[in-house]
Amino acid sequence: MSPPTGDPSAADGGLSLRDIGVRFGGLVALEGVSLQVRPGRVVGVIGPNGAGKTTLFNVVCGFVKPSTGSMTVDGRPFQPRPHRLNADGIARTLQGVGLFDHLTVVENVMAGATNEARTGFFAGLLALPGSDREERRLREFAMELLAELGVAAYARAYPQTLPYAVRKRIAVARALAARPRLMLLDEPAGGLGHDDIQELGALIRGLPARGGLNCAVMLVEHHMDLVMSVCDEINVLDFGRLIAHGTPAEVKANPKVLEAYLGADVEEAAA
Numbered sequence: 097m098s099p100p101t102g103d104p105s106a107a108d109g110g111l112s113l114r115d116i117g118v119r120f121g122g123l124v125a126l127e128g129v130s131l132q133v134r135p136g137r138v139v140g141v142i143g144p145n146g147a148g149k150t151t152l153f154n155v156v157c158g159f160v161k162p163s164t165g166s167m168t169v170d171g172r173p174f175q176p177r178p179h180r181l182n183a184d185g186i187a188r189t190l191q192g193v194g195l196f197d198h199l200t201v202v203e204n205v206m207a208g209a210t211n212e213a214r215t216g217f218f219a220g221l222l223a224l225p226g227s228d229r230e231e232r233r234l235r236e237f238a239m240e241l242l243a244e245l246g247v248a249a250y251a252r253a254y255p256q257t258l259p260y261a262v263r264k265r266i267a268v269a270r271a272l273a274a275r276p277r278l279m280l281l282d283e284p285a286g287g288l289g290h291d292d293i294q295e296l297g298a299l300i301r302g303l304p305a306r307g308g309l310n311c312a313v314m315l316v317e318h319h320m321d322l323v324m325s326v327c328d329e330i331n332v333l334d335f336g337r338l339i340a341h342g343t344p345a346e347v348k349a350n351p352k353v354l355e356a357y358l359g360a361d362v363e364e365a366a367a
């Protein structure tokens with residue numbers, strides 16, 4: 097990432113959120129949330145049900161506009177627009193899978209490439225002259241990503257025909273096609289079994305180092321074992337507020353975190 101300018105909270109670059117607040121009518125979904133996702137780090141966001149994790153993710157993606165606060169990327173003011181995230185060097189995977197069913201696996205990954213590369217791809221779809229070489233290059237790049245994620249064998253298949261865990265990997269490949277400097281993962285372990293979650297963990301751990309991009313990774317996730325094993329640091333939300341931040345060991349030992357989770361368990365048990 098490029099050197100920071102001006103904003104001291106963004107001294108190490110990456111994504112910086114300051115004092116983010118979101119209201120839905122009278123309901124305070126987030127209040128005063130500040131956190132950083134630095135290059136080369138995997139940063140978790142956890143919290144009991146309704147804590148505000150998805151809302152925070154949606155703020156960073158531009159799906160929800162915060163009522164207070166500001167964001168920077170590499171120290172520069174950042175106002176996310178969902179359709180421009182890739183161009184801003186940001187890629188995301190959403191809850192579920194979200195692949196295009198009418199495109200093959202490799203075409204799905206090609207569609208995740210940046211605007212520049214995609215121009216060639218869509219020109220290719222329209223059979224415009226001079227686009228063949230660029231489309232070949234993009235296809236090779238997509239195949240490399242599929243191979244890296246161990247799913248190259250499915251390149252010509254259509255997503256609906258494939259197991260859920262495979263589709264999840266394809267969704268990650270598509271996100272990586274944008275060559276992101278910031279990767280946002282929303283509950284990537286959802287719907288996966290134990291072995292697939294272990295493999296996903298290794299994959300997430302490797303994201304910052306791959307391709308020399310020094311990518312920053314923000315992971316919103318329910319699955320505690322995964323979060324604890326892959327994150328360099330963790331932010332804990334409860335009722336829309338940040339109640340703890342630290343290494344996995346620090347967060348695990350924090351009484352406020354235990355109380356937030358135990359309180360939730362007790363309420364669930366009572367219900």
Ligand SMILES: Nc1ncnc2c1ncn2[C@@H]1O[C@H](COP(=O)(O)OP(=O)(O)OP(=O)(O)O)[C@@H](O)[C@H]1O
Pocket residue numbers: 120123124125143144145146147148149150151152
């Ligand atoms: N579009 C919306 N309109 C009104 N209230 C909303 C909306 N989206 C979220 N909320 C409320 O905001 C609060 C935070 O919700 P959010 O989905 O961000 O929590 P979460 O931590 O992701 O929860 P979960 O773990 O259950 O997915 C909840 O009380 C939720 O009911």
